[in-house]
Amino acid sequence: xxxxxxxxxxxxxxxxxxxxxxxxxxxxxxxxxxxxxxxxxxxxxxxxxxxxxxxxxxxxxxxxxxxxxxxxxxxxxxxxxxxx
Amino acid sequence: xxxxxxxxxxxxxxxxxxxxxxxxxxxxxxxxxxxxxxxxxxxxxxxxxxxxxxxxxxxxxxxxxxxxxxxxxxxxxxxxxxxxxxxxxxxxxxxxxxxxxxxxxxxxxxxxxxxxxxxxxxxxxxxxxxxxxxxxxxxxxxxxxxxxxxxxxxxxxxxxxxxxxxxxxxxxxxxxxxxxxxxxxxxxxxxxxxxxxxxxxxxxxxxxxxxxxxxxxxxxxxxxxxx
Numbered sequence: 001x002x003x004x005x006x007x008x009x010x011x012x013x014x015x016x017x018x019x020x021x022x023x024x025x026x027x028x029x030x031x032x033x034x035x036x037x038x039x040x041x042x043x044x045x046x047x048x049x050x051x052x053x054x055x056x057x058x059x060x061x062x063x064x065x066x067x068x069x070x071x072x073x074x075x076x077x078x079x080x081x082x083x084x
Numbered sequence: 085x086x087x088x089x090x091x092x093x094x095x096x097x098x099x100x101x102x103x104x105x106x107x108x109x110x111x112x113x114x115x116x117x118x119x120x121x122x123x124x125x126x127x128x129x130x131x132x133x134x135x136x137x138x139x140x141x142x143x144x145x146x147x148x149x150x151x152x153x154x155x156x157x158x159x160x161x162x163x164x165x166x167x168x169x170x171x172x173x174x175x176x177x178x179x180x181x182x183x184x185x186x187x188x189x190x191x192x193x194x195x196x197x198x199x200x201x202x203x204x205x206x207x208x209x210x211x212x213x214x215x216x217x218x219x220x221x222x223x224x225x226x227x228x229x230x231x232x233x234x235x236x237x238x239x240x241x242x243x244x245x246x247x248x249x250x251x252x253x254x255x256x257x258x259x260x261x262x263x264x265x266x267x268x269x270x271x272x273x274x275x276x277x278x279x280x281x282x283x284x285x286x287x288x289x290x291x292x293x294x295x296x297x298x299x300x301x302x303x304x305x306x307x308x309x310x311x
Contacts, residue, residue, distance in 0.1 A: 013234075014187065014232060015187070015190075015257075017187070017188050017189070017190050017191075017192050017230075017257070018188060018192065021192055041141075065141070065145060065146075065149070066141070068142055068145070068178065068185050070177075070183075070184060070185035070232070070233070070234075071185045071187065071232055
């Protein structure tokens with residue numbers, strides 16, 4: 001079994017109005033050191049499948065559904081879960 | 085001419101769309117649930133607004149994998165007219181039937197009001213009864229209507245005259261004031277504003293009527309007059 005952590009973020013070239021709003025809020029709270037905020041998504045998948053096709057299938061999932069390649073990038077981390 | 089009004093879990097403009105076709109236009113329409121896997125009996129497909137699958141993950145992201153979307157893609161390949169309004173537009177983008185993607189409105193607010201649209205291209209099966217440069221009063225109602233595409237795609241859309249409607253006062257931050265675009269073949273139109281809510285002057289505007297009439301006119305010219 002694998003636990004896969006997927007991080008989906010807006011591409012650098014795409015403005016993030018939510019991030020901008022959060023940044024202004026942090027500035028109003030006097031955290032002036034914050035120069036940028038970008039909001040993304042974090043997904044955890046538990047996968048029960050063979051190791052060989054794992055990367056390929058995760059990339060397929062990210063490309064087809066979990067992210068929108070027009071505006072988003074993704075990266076992921078795979079953790080093997082050992083059953084006790 | 086018979087229209088399918090596709091209903092996803094969370095669609096909420098399906099009744100307005102049906103009313104526009106059946107009561108205002110006098111054409112035939114039928115509600116079609118999202119797990120239907122045959123649309124052969126229809127001549128035109130309407131994807132209404134709403135919040136399909138609760139807008140989970142991204143607007144339109146989950147709806148694109150419904151059974152019915154395979155059929156919508158098939159109908160698109162056959163050249164049938166397909167209109168996606170609001171969430172319907174978002175679904176067409178996610179399904180790859182139109183280029184680009186939607187972002188949150190620049191203001192982060194849900195915007196629900198009448199907007200003025202400019203008809204940019206009157207040579208489509210959806211706009212032949214309008215005049216180029218005509219200004220239309222059509223309501224918008226969305227939180228994620230901030231259209232985005234890369235520079236290369238934008239240039240292609242401009243060059244091929246595929247930007248069909250633009251906002252006169254951009255409400256949401258869309259690049260190039262884009263309110264509606266069409267596919268290369270000219271039979272798939274996606275737009276954020278709601279023409280089905282502009283069918284009667286009694287409730288604000290009847291400027292949406294000609295859009296639906298244009299679809300029917302084009303269909304008649306193609307199938308009825310030639311047979």
